[in-house]
Amino acid sequence: MQTARYGVDHAGPHQTPETEADYETLIRDGCVVLHGLVSAEQCAAIKAQAQRLIGQTGRNPFEGLNTQRVYNVLAKTRLLDDLIIHPRVLALLDRLFEPNYLLSQAQLINIRPGEAAQSLHTDDGFYRIPRPRPPLGAATIFAIDAFTETNGATRIAPRTHQLPTGERPGDDETFPCVMPAGSAVFFLGTLWHSGGANRSLQDRLAFTGQYCEPWLRPQENFFLEVPRETARTLHPDLLRLMGYSVHAPFMGMVDGMHPLRTLE
Numbered sequence: 001m002q003t004a005r006y007g008v009d010h011a012g013p014h015q016t017p018e019t020e021a022d023y024e025t026l027i028r029d030g031c032v033v034l035h036g037l038v039s040a041e042q043c044a045a046i047k048a049q050a051q052r053l054i055g056q057t058g059r060n061p062f063e064g065l066n067t068q069r070v071y072n073v074l075a076k077t078r079l080l081d082d083l084i085i086h087p088r089v090l091a092l093l094d095r096l097f098e099p100n101y102l103l104s105q106a107q108l109i110n111i112r113p114g115e116a117a118q119s120l121h122t123d124d125g126f127y128r129i130p131r132p133r134p135p136l137g138a139a140t141i142f143a144i145d146a147f148t149e150t151n152g153a154t155r156i157a158p159r160t161h162q163l164p165t166g167e168r169p170g171d172d173e174t175f176p177c178v179m180p181a182g183s184a185v186f187f188l189g190t191l192w193h194s195g196g197a198n199r200s201l202q203d204r205l206a207f208t209g210q211y212c213e214p215w216l217r218p219q220e221n222f223f224l225e226v227p228r229e230t231a232r233t234l235h236p237d238l239l240r241l242m243g244y245s246v247h248a249p250f251m252g253m254v255d256g257m258h259p260l261r262t263l264e
């Protein structure tokens with residue numbers, strides 16, 4: 001099934017001057033805050049686009065009855081691509097997971113004034129393998145609006161990524177991830193966290209990307225969501241994350257061939 005043009009994929013490893021320190025903090029605390037990833041202009045453009053895309057509020061307390069989510073963002077805007085494949089993010093993913101790790105989901109989350117705190121959870125808990133264990137996923141949450149003590153900043157429970165199955169932190173073990181617009185928190189799928197209560201008078205807009213090992217089922221089905229004509233225009237790293245890759249020996253094949261052939 002391998003061809004001269006498309007073989008098994010081995011992207012990376014990406015490396016930035018900050019990678020070693022970022023990774024050390026991540027492995028110790030289960031999370032690391034990455035500052036200055038998105039410019040003020042990009043944040044403003046994302047916010048304007050979000051206002052066009054955002055609609056109804058959530059369907060249950062976990063989605064947030066006063067929270068608006070935009071799903072399937074890859075079919076709706078190109079403004080978030082750079083956040084999903086930011087080199088500082090890919091550099092950490094390269095160290096955590098096997099090559100050809102996947103994007104699991106991507107969404108905009110707008111927590112409106114009056115929203116209650118979300119329940120504490122982990123993002124890879126639906127892969128029902130007993131803990132403690134290595135993370136099977138990881139996530140970013142980018143502050144598009146500045147995250148403050150009162151506007152619903154993500155609540156993080158540091159160093160809870162090693163807790164065994166059946167143990168969870170108390171609310172008093174969490175802290176609000178206060179950070180300026182353009183920064184992001186990167187955390188392991190095993191870390192306990194939640195969206196915060198918004199006790200301010202302003203919305204809190206965030207973008208989140210979740211990633212997983214290449215041999216797990218992602219939460220979104222990007223092949224059905226993103227039309228082929230759109231896929232043809234995307235950055236190779238983004239295509240790989242969407243599943244346009246072959247993880248050895250042949251995971252991801254289409255009709256015995258590399259999935260990129262379907263875009264030719």
Ligand SMILES: O=C(O)CCC(=O)C(=O)O
Nearest residue numbers: 109153154194195196206
């Ligand atoms: O919006 C946030 O700060 C976190 C949301 C979250 O963890 C989730 O919806 O799974």
